[in-house]
Amino acid sequence: MRKLVIAISLLAFAGSAAYADPIKDRQALMKERGKLAGQLSKVVKGEEAFDAAAVLTALKALEANAEKFDAEKLFPAGSDKGDTTAAPKIWEDMPGFKAAGDKFLADVKAAVASPPADVDALKAQLNTIGGDCGACHETYRIKKG
């Protein structure tokens, strides 16, 4: 019983720790997002064969990732300080920032809803999705040395 209590409290602690550092959390989310986009990009570039099922799996994973993007939780006030490349603009224009996140989610959902049948269809979808990455990073991220 005691062990169980400890285990549960440890889990709870781990759970809270996961939200203790929003900078690390959002970076992990973005890293995963990039990896998934990378898998799809390899198919578009012809480095990997087009496999409709595998592509759909990757798109669904991207959808799950996009749904986890909670701007207010991941970018709370004060998390502009520290080891981050988040631009101050995020906090100056939270509605605009959220809209950029929502557009990404909507475009990924659209791709999942009509799964690409061939490389060209995937290429068109990935162009839209990739454009969303750039559009958001254009305004809401800054490069640091």
Place this chain on the structure above:
Amino acid sequence: MAWLKKLVGAVIVLGGAGAVAGWALSAPVRLDAAAVAQLSPGDAAKGKRIFFAGGCTSCHAKPGSKGDARLELAGGLELKTPFGTFVPPNISQDQKDGIGAWSEEDFANAMLKGVSPSGEHFYPAFPYASYARMKPADVADLYAFMKTLPAVAGKAPGHKLSFPFNIRRGIGLWKRLYVSPEPVIALPGGAPDKVLAGRYLVEGPGHCGECHTPRDFAGGVKKAEWLAGAVAAEGSGVVPNITPQGGTKDWSEADIANYLETGFTPDFDSVGGAMVDVQRNIAQLTADDRAAIAAYLKAVPPHPNGYPARKPAS
């Protein structure tokens, strides 16, 4: 007190000579007759490539424009720099508010010499220090393409600059120091055509060095640190080092070309900041042009970062 008189006289003479020399040296210089003779009627189709290589729309479209509206070059963006706020003007085909009334020679003088039709210096926020390296024929093609773009009425507001940067005439001296049609990087004889083509695109119309190279106290590009990256002229970030010693050192030529086409880095991060617009424009060029840019970036001398290291997290 004869010596004092002499001294005063000398100071007056020297000061006067300095003023005369400064005035003469700062005078706007237009294209010479030989260069003007090279301007033949341009080809608008070819000029479209130059337009996107130069990314004219990034600064001259109305801020926030999307799609075809990006070809409406009404100006009005605010570039907030340490010298003050520069506002790119209306360069649409409007006769009164834009450049619709400009002759091809007027346009070439602006692009290659930084001189306006009325004979004033332009501020080098308009990157003619790079455009000075362009071929007159390409400038003529660009002129022809711009003639096909819409006229948009309305003048953009003027620059807001503080002393001494508000004295336009002083730019004449700046030009003598920093504007030259010579290439920045002298490539060895027998350098592949691809690298030469890339040099032209990067150093000339593409004006990559304007943001990717650190500047000295007078705002001139430090050619000894060409493309080494720099503290961004606007905002608080940096512009990356793109020499073979920078963040792109492990990228292959194909990786660079792919990034310019798709906006994805080899590890699938995406393009960001002001480069988003640049990448959109460069994506309009041919695969050969992007490959040439990549080949040149691999051929430039390596430099350490032209900006301070990132501060550790506090």
